[in-house]
Amino acid sequence: MADKVLTGNRLGDGIAVWLDAAGNWTENLQDALVARHAEAVQSLEEIGKRDFAANLVLDVNVIDVAEVNGKIRPLRLRERIRAEGPTMVYADGYKAADPDFIAA
């Protein structure tokens, strides 16, 4: 089983967020709680349902990740882009995603 984290988009501004160990939704994937076995995944799923129902987040998903050099890295490109933002420079004051993190 791949390791998993719980993600969604915050209700008020739609910004991508991940669930951390304290049960808060964080903007930083690296602070996410990683589930490494089936019960932990199930609890993520339950929290996802609960916080969706509580109107905290939407588009809630449990996604596959791997820990590489101590960094959490989603397996799907889509999720890596969600974590890091657009992969090119798109606006003043905003960095492009780190290409090494994005690369397959």
Added chain:
Amino acid sequence: MYRYDEFDHAFVNARVAQFRDQVERRLSGELAEDAFRPLRLMNGVYLQLHAYMLRVAIPYGTLNSKQMRMLAHIARKYDRGYGHFTTRQNIQYNWPKLSDTPDILAELATVEMHALQTSGNCIRNVTADHFAGAAQDEVADPRPYAEILRQWSSVHPEFSFLPRKFKIAVTGAERDRAAIQVHDIGLHLKKNEAGELGFAVYVGGGQGRTPMIAKKIKDFLPEEDLLSYITAIMRVYNLHGRRDNKYKARIKILVHETGTEELTRQVEAEFAELKNTELKLPEADVKAIAAYFAPPELPARAEGWASLAEWKKRDEEFARWVNNNVKPHKHPDYGMVTISLKPIGGIPGDATDAQMEAVADIAAEYAQDEIRISHEQNIVLPHVALADLEPVYRALVAAGLATANSNLITDIIACPGLDYCALANARSIPVAQEISSRFGAPERQEEIGELKIKISGCINACGHHHVGHIGLLGVEKKGAELYQITLGGSGDENTSIGEIIGRGFEPEKVTDAVETIVDTYLGLRLSKEETFLDAYRRVGPQPFKDALYGATAEAAE
């Protein structure tokens, strides 16, 4: 330009108030997402990968400087200082907060703009030729009819829950710059032998998963019958369009499955019932609407001819920009200016708030206050005196908007793709950027000539790849991005759907593949006058396949 009447004002304001209430109830937890989602979509608010996205309608791509300033203001105040102009002649903001969207819509309403019908299974923003009202080859301005259709279709009770979304495009010239044959309904405004205005009516075109070229079902529909005939088509579609399968719900599938002849018969039968009802367009109403679009008074500015020649002689860059980005106007002393939103290596269709302000300033000072958004993701100033081209150019240079590449290989259409879009399979923008950088040298682009590259990040084809001379479609294969190449597509009066050339290319190889295609074309064209599309239509795919995959790789797909 069309001005809201009291009804329009009251209606849009009421919708904003209603949406404000809905957003408040959503944020307080009173409304769940399942109930709220259709409501936000009806007001143009989507959820993308990183944030909400707001899509604002720019009816038939026409706006004035005040409206452009408002778009800039919204980008600055509520977003990250930029917006993205789309192939639907709309603008999208990528980072608005849900809680701000009612304020944004309220601000838009002050300049007669809104986000209605930019989503959902209704009749969407009607698009039109971006050179409407200015082009030399135009029979009549198509925008009054687009406006009539907009008014008629706005919250039309019968057509608000169609089997699927519905797109109408109108052109007023033989040269189709609105891609009408890949729309659900395409209207070609023309004159009959008696000199009366009417429309050739095309039905059932579209891109997406199942690209189809529209069928002409009427060669000349008199102007007065426009709404009755369109209503007849909508009724047939609403009744028989497939609601069982989302992928088969567009009218193109209905036309295909029913057959053009039978469908035409059904439409004509409905039309016979509707022809002389209240849907008949009174001449006075058409005139009243057309008056809003009356061409601006353009004084003679014959001095521009000599100045232009002189400026061009003095400044090679300016000459290049004029040659590529300025097209002949109805009035010989004027030109139509395309402001490219395709800087070399940049993001197709993006403009910063400062750039939008600059365009507004230039339009107000030099261009009769008229601005258009083209479906090719560029901005157009339709009425600029030749005598003013030099100062306009200088102002564009200062704003970073003077890229001289209209219709050239770096004038690429690209959808937002996987950098933003929740539906995407692959990125579009970085691919466009790399191709643009590769071919960016002005001499090289001009040597290649007219070549339209169009890129979509998934099969929904917002980037119009099916009608790109070279089309790129991003797919996901084994978790990685892959780009499928199609050749020979075209979205003009000779519409064709591009053919898949062979197996796809990885992101790091796709620019090389495009270069191979371009070099192959350069090697086989009969002369510089034979464009890529002409050459492709003459020789077919084989030389390109050989060049890409080797002569023996025939069956490698």
